[in-house]
Amino acid sequence: MKYEPTLLNQARAAFKQIWGYDDFRPPQAEIVSSLLAGKDTIIIMPTGGGKSICFQLPALLQTGLTLVVSPLVALMENQVQELRDRNLPAALLHSQLPTQQRRQTLQSLQQKKLRLLYLSPETLLSKPVWEIISQPHIQINGLILDEAHCLVQWGDTFRPVYRRLGTVRSALLKSKPEGSKIAIAAFTATANPEAQKTIKKVLQLHKPEAFLLSPYRSNLHLQVQTVWTPRGRRQQLLNFIKARPKEAGLVYVRTRKDSENLANLLEDAGYKTAAYHAGLSSESRRKIETAWLNNELKFVVCSSAFGMGINKPDVRWVVHFQAPLLLSEYIQEIGRGGRDGKSAIALTLISEPTGLLYPDDKQRAQFFQDKLRSQFREAQQLAKQLPAKGDADAVAREFPESAIALSILHSSGQLTWLDPFNYVMNKSAQQKAEKANFTAAEEMAKYLKHRECRWQFLLQAFGFANEAKSMRCGHCDNCR
Numbered sequence: 090m091k092y093e094p095t096l097l098n099q100a101r102a103a104f105k106q107i108w109g110y111d112d113f114r115p116p117q118a119e120i121v122s123s124l125l126a127g128k129d130t131i132i133i134m135p136t137g138g139g140k141s142i143c144f145q146l147p148a149l150l151q152t153g154l155t156l157v158v159s160p161l162v163a164l165m166e167n168q169v170q171e172l173r174d175r176n177l178p179a180a181l182l183h184s185q186l187p188t189q190q191r192r193q194t195l196q197s198l199q200q201k202k203l204r205l206l207y208l209s210p211e212t213l214l215s216k217p218v219w220e221i222i223s224q225p226h227i228q229i230n231g232l233i234l235d236e237a238h239c240l241v242q243w244g245d246t247f248r249p250v251y252r253r254l255g256t257v258r259s260a261l262l263k264s265k266p267e268g269s270k271i272a273i274a275a276f277t278a279t280a281n282p283e284a285q286k287t288i289k290k291v292l293q294l295h296k297p298e299a300f301l302l303s304p305y306r307s308n309l310h311l312q313v314q315t316v317w318t319p320r321g322r323r324q325q326l327l328n329f330i331k332a333r334p335k336e337a338g339l340v341y342v343r344t345r346k347d348s349e350n351l352a353n354l355l356e357d358a359g360y361k362t363a364a365y366h367a368g369l370s371s372e373s374r375r376k377i378e379t380a381w382l383n384n385e386l387k388f389v390v391c392s393s394a395f396g397m398g399i400n401k402p403d404v405r406w407v408v409h410f411q412a413p414l415l416l417s418e419y420i421q422e423i424g425r426g427g428r429d430g431k432s433a434i435a436l437t438l439i440s441e442p443t444g445l446l447y448p449d450d451k452q453r454a455q456f457f458q459d460k461l462r463s464q465f466r467e468a469q470q471l472a473k474q475l476p477a478k479g480d481a482d483a484v485a486r487e488f489p490e491s492a493i494a495l496s497i498l499h500s501s502g503q504l505t506w507l508d509p510f511n512y513v514m515n516k517s518a519q520q521k522a523e524k525a526n527f528t529a530a531e532e533m534a535k536y537l538k539h540r541e542c543r544w545q546f547l548l549q550a551f552g553f554a555n556e557a558k559s560m561r562c563g564h565c566d567n568c569r
Contacts, residue, residue, distance in 0.1 A: 096125050100146055107149070107175055114139055116300050121146055123274075124231065129297040130274040131237075131288060135304050136424030137400070140276045141168055144233045148205045149177060153228030154198075157207045158254065160239040163374055164397045165207040172205065179205040182212050185371050195221060201228075210250040213257070214509050223264045229271050232257060236397055237275035238417050240291060241284040246464050249496030253481070253509045255293040260508040278424055279304065279417040282552040287500075303553045304420050308427045311543040311565040312436045318447055322438050326410055327358060329436060330388070336405035337381070338388040341422050343411045343453065345392060351410060352390040365391040393418055402429035409437040412450065412537055414457050415529050416550055419536070439537050454530060468497035478513045542568050 100121050104110055117139055123130045124147040134140050148155035159165045165181040172179035180194045180203050197203050198221050212218055222229060234240065234254065244251035258271045275288050289297060316322040342348050345366040352364035363377045363386055380386040382401055389395060407426045413419045427433030444451035471494040475484060484491045495512060498504040504512050532550060539546045543565040548557035562568050
């Protein structure tokens, strides 16, 4: 692909002026050029690889607005704060904002004062926002999906609005002047070939440029350790932390309750820590993040809500007190370690494989599978009662659980979104989506039992088969 050298030189100059860097890291220049050229793009770069610069810079160089769809409030707040500290025209909208601030942002949006607007998928499709961005005089250059793996991970059963994003572009273009273009770019650190296909299909990307970087990090040492009792698990963690008194780290668990229980236990053992999860208020989360970033807390006990977009280079260890259910979560979470390029350990504790002596992990995985199955069953039941054509909001009033059902029906090909608000049922389609989520869970289980190079397994799973062929990292527990 040929890039416009003048545009790229302007971008380079702006990069130096705003962020103080002399030049891009590969492939930042190519990604920036692709976005400036208005092309659809899919970008897979390891955590800490400088993804946000790749869409922030083109947005600032263009007139008009770039919408950044982001899954977590913490992630939006961190990025927007950094942009504002540099006096850049960026803002965010989410459901927890004070009314006054929300009103001000909507006003800035209406008056075309913003270059970047961060919002959740739910906020993007809320009436007040949609009415403004649909106006013909509001020029929209791009729609960026940050942390795009969330579309695959959460789109069916947790954040169903993700499944409606593919029709946003065509719906907006209907109200814009002729010849308007809106490019879509999806950024993530983790998407295997199957997930990439889903992202391209759901977002309806047109011949996207693809930039795929291997997740391999030579400074990240992967270890999996078997524990035989709940007490043994706690003891392993305490021993591990005790051996690293001055190092920054993270302890991942799977639920809010687990994070609170474990944080209490560690505090009783004399450690200063905090439980971090999506149920905390925005202020509490900010407080914990700041304390951790400033080393007032050496480590945090957190659910998967922690870490996306929070940049702390010197994390020396990441412990999974409970293994994640999906490999994509695992890669995201271990990716918080060693961003400064120095050595970091990623340790996962798993209960013994039979599940007879210590059935915790087996029960947790089973619970996840059962919940998925029941959601799929409910979706099929609801499909029989839904109108053949409908408006999502009207249907939600009649069937309170319909949002998840609609997204499951969409992922199984039984429903098509005509625009972000209206659907039509495909009566002839057969259900087929359930399998993907179960396969993903099985893959994680396989990884934990794997006896050969762990990095080789991960590269293979994420579609880097050529690199995986000759891979023997030499620094995971199996290689050593």
